[in-house]
Amino acid sequence: MLILKVKILDIDLENFILINKEDLKSSQYFPGDRVIVKYRDKESVGVIYSSKSLVNRGEVGINIEMAKELKIKDGEIVYITHAERPKSITHIKKKMDGNKLKKEEIYDIVDEMVEGKLGNIEITAFVTSIYINSMDMDEIEALTIRMAETGEKIDWDSLVVDVHSIGGVPGNKYALITVPIVASLGLKIPKTSSRAITSAAGTADIVEVLTKVDLSPEEIKKVVKETNGCLVWGGAINLAPADDITITVERPLNIDPKPLLLSSVMAKKLAMGIKKLVIDIPVGNEVKVKNLKEGSSLARDFISLGERLKIYTECALTYGNQPIGRAIGPALEAREALEALEGKKVPDSLIEKSTGLAGILLEIGGVAPFGEGKELAENILKTGKAHKKFMEIIVAQGGKEISSEEIEVGKYFADITAPFDGYVTKISNRGITKIAKEAGAPNDKKAGVYLNVKVGNKVEKGDVLYTIYSNSQERLKNALKVARLLYPVRIENVLLKRISRF
Numbered sequence: 001m002l003i004l005k006v007k008i009l010d011i012d013l014e015n016f017i018l019i020n021k022e023d024l025k026s027s028q029y030f031p032g033d034r035v036i037v038k039y040r041d042k043e044s045v046g047v048i049y050s051s052k053s054l055v056n057r058g059e060v061g062i063n064i065e066m067a068k069e070l071k072i073k074d075g076e077i078v079y080i081t082h083a084e085r086p087k088s089i090t091h092i093k094k095k096m097d098g099n100k101l102k103k104e105e106i107y108d109i110v111d112e113m114v115e116g117k118l119g120n121i122e123i124t125a126f127v128t129s130i131y132i133n134s135m136d137m138d139e140i141e142a143l144t145i146r147m148a149e150t151g152e153k154i155d156w157d158s159l160v161v162d163v164h165s166i167g168g169v170p171g172n173k174y175a176l177i178t179v180p181i182v183a184s185l186g187l188k189i190p191k192t193s194s195r196a197i198t199s200a201a202g203t204a205d206i207v208e209v210l211t212k213v214d215l216s217p218e219e220i221k222k223v224v225k226e227t228n229g230c231l232v233w234g235g236a237i238n239l240a241p242a243d244d245i246t247i248t249v250e251r252p253l254n255i256d257p258k259p260l261l262l263s264s265v266m267a268k269k270l271a272m273g274i275k276k277l278v279i280d281i282p283v284g285n286e287v288k289v290k291n292l293k294e295g296s297s298l299a300r301d302f303i304s305l306g307e308r309l310k311i312y313t314e315c316a317l318t319y320g321n322q323p324i325g326r327a328i329g330p331a332l333e334a335r336e337a338l339e340a341l342e343g344k345k346v347p348d349s350l351i352e353k354s355t356g357l358a359g360i361l362l363e364i365g366g367v368a369p370f371g372e373g374k375e376l377a378e379n380i381l382k383t384g385k386a387h388k389k390f391m392e393i394i395v396a397q398g399g400k401e402i403s404s405e406e407i408e409v410g411k412y413f414a415d416i417t418a419p420f421d422g423y424v425t426k427i428s429n430r431g432i433t434k435i436a437k438e439a440g441a442p443n444d445k446k447a448g449v450y451l452n453v454k455v456g457n458k459v460e461k462g463d464v465l466y467t468i469y470s471n472s473q474e475r476l477k478n479a480l481k482v483a484r485l486l487y488p489v490r491i492e493n494v495l496l497k498r499i500s501r502f
Contacts, residue, residue: 002027002080004060006039008067014248015116017046017080018061024050029080034119037062038079039070045083045116086117095129103142110146110242120249127249127257135259137301141308143259147240147267154217154237156273160188161365163357164265165280166298167199168287170433170449171323174280175203175231176337177354178361180390181380183229187365190224192234192272197251200436200448201330204233209334209407209445211399223396230393240267256288258298266305276312278360280353282320286429292317314360318353322427322455325350329441329448331409332469338404341387347454355381410439410446410469412476416483418459422491427455431488432466439470439479446471453489465489 002023009018017035024030033048037060044066055061060078062070072078091105101109109126112118118126135143161182165172175191182189193203193213204213214236215223223230235244243264250256269277279302281295282288289295299315306313325347327336340346340354358380359373368376380386391401432449440447447470453459466489470476 002029002060004078004080005058006067006072006074006076006078007055007059007061008074009054009061009063011061011063013063015046015066015119016061016063017048018051018055019048020055020057020059021050021052022057024048029082034083034117035080036083037066037070038081039072039076042070044069047119083117086112086122088112088118089122092122092126092129095133096125098133100136101139103138106139106142107146110143110150113242113245114150123245124249124253127246127253127255127260130259131255131257134257137304137308140259140262140305144263144267144270144305144309147242147263148270151241151271152217152238153271154190154220154273156188158188159275159365160190160273161276161278161361162189162191162269162272162274163278163280163361164269165282166261166265166288167282168289168429169282169284169320169324170200170328170429170436171325171333171350172282173203173206173325173327173333173337174350174354174357176206176334176390177340177350177381177386178358179229179231180341180386180393181355181358181377182361182365183227183393184380184385184389185362185367185376186228187361187367188224189229189361190220190272191229191231192237192239192268193231194234196442197247198254198433200328200433200441201333202442203231204235205330205442205445206333206337207231208233209331210402211394211397213397215397223393226396227389227392229389230397232397234268239271240264243267258301261288262301262305266302266309266311269311270309274311276361276364277306277314278357278364279313279315280318280357281315282318284320284429287320289320312364314364316357316360318356319349320429323429323432323451324353326451326454327448328432328436328451329439329469330445331407332448332450335404335407335409338402338407341381341390342404343382343384343387344404349454351378351381408446409448410444410471410476412471412473413467413469414476414480415464415467416489418461418463418465418491420461420491420493422459422493424453424455424457424459424465424489425492426490427451428486428488428490431486434486435468435479435483435488438475438482439468440472440475444471444475447475451489459491465491
């Protein structure tokens with residue numbers, strides 16, 4: 001056992017225990033050991049790291065989150081002992097070997113993940129084993145249910161519906177239009193969304209430009225009672241916390257195993273008490289789903305899992321070969337969504353997608369007859385009722401009414417122009433996203449890319465193809481370098497090549 005004095009460190013590293021190298025030399029503890037930190041009647045699990053200078057001899061460094069969990073202050077004494085080997089390590093090895101896991105084994109893994117008993121190495125091994133060996137529907141069902149059970153759960157006294165996109169397409173701001181359309185017709189739609197993982201803007205990042213998104217379960221219920229809808233960040237209410245843990249591994253590996261995609265989406269919907277759900281599955285060369293065959297297969301899996309969870313689920317395969325609308329980045333997307341709600345001219349792709357998804361929700365929610373939902377959604381948008389409802393939701397969540405003209409974007413900007421006459425034959429989703437992120441999005445909410453052209457447009461030499469925005473001159477400079485390297489907006493001549501007999 002080690003008896004050490006606490007030093008609270010502002011380091012964003014989960015479950016770390018920082019001990020002076022000299023203290024470790026004279027003990028039976030080593031870097032990488034999993035230990036229990038005890039303070040009075042509370043315990044927390046962590047992994048040992050060593051340092052020569054960040055902590056003195058006789059001290060142990062812990063992060064702010066662990067300090068809150070233990071309810072401890074600087075200078076107080078803690079006891080450190082070896083932690084038992086997590087029992088789920090055996091289960092993870094079983095999945096690494098390609099075997100099917102029992103429900104109880106999956107529950108053990110999820111529980112120990114949430115309790116902090118598994119380190120990044122074990123979690124990475126679990127995620128990688130799923131990526132390589134996949135899971136059958138029995139395993140996915142068990143994983144989904146346990147993910148939902150280990151976090152917050154919200155119950156409703158009436159039918160609630162929701163819509164979710166699996167992502168991958170930049171500019172996918174449809175929720176800011178779809179949710180108020182549905183809510184204005186009496187259906188309850190408590191929309192929880194994520195922040196950006198690999199994109200330039202998650203729905204929560206976009207809405208946060210306009211209002212608060214980190215609401216408590218009680219606040220969410222109050223907003224939905226007042227307005228029928230909300231647009232909030234799911235991470236603020238601890239929905240399916242195991243999902244957030246696995247995402248920290250998926251992000252750097254740039255992988256999204258299908259079983260985790262399915263369980264991630266459906267666990268949060270199960271926890272939110274959703275009864276009817278529409279899943280948007282973008283299809284395209286540079287998104288998660290490459291073709292209609294893959295999309296149909298994923299849709300069947302979502303529908304099958306929904307049946308097991310008693311969530312009626314329908315899927316929509318949508319066009320994903322270029323960005324939705326013209327705006328990419330939180331503030332730019334918030335402005336474009338508001339323009340659509342205000343009745344201003346925006347790209348058809350944004351209106352088509354938003355009203356199409358709203359139409360399906362209206363039909364499965366019993367508000368519109370089959371086949372007539374989209375037309376009803378379009379009428380609600382045209383009459384301004386969706387805009388009025390959106391303002392109600394924004395105000396109820398703690399914001400104020402705002403127009404599209406009032407939204408500020410990055411003060412530094414640069415135009416990318418056409419090098420010659422021709423037609424736009426391709427817009428790279430990945431390229432545009434990389435440029436927007438290099439400019440600072442989503443952390444810099446005013447950063448991003450605004451497209452002046454779409455695929456099929458005719459351009460002349462010198463026409464502006466797109467504009468990059470940033471609040472940092474240095475980031476803008478870096479984004480320009482990436483733009484020149486990637487050439488994401490492809491221009492081609494009608495005359496591709498001349499061939500003669502000579």
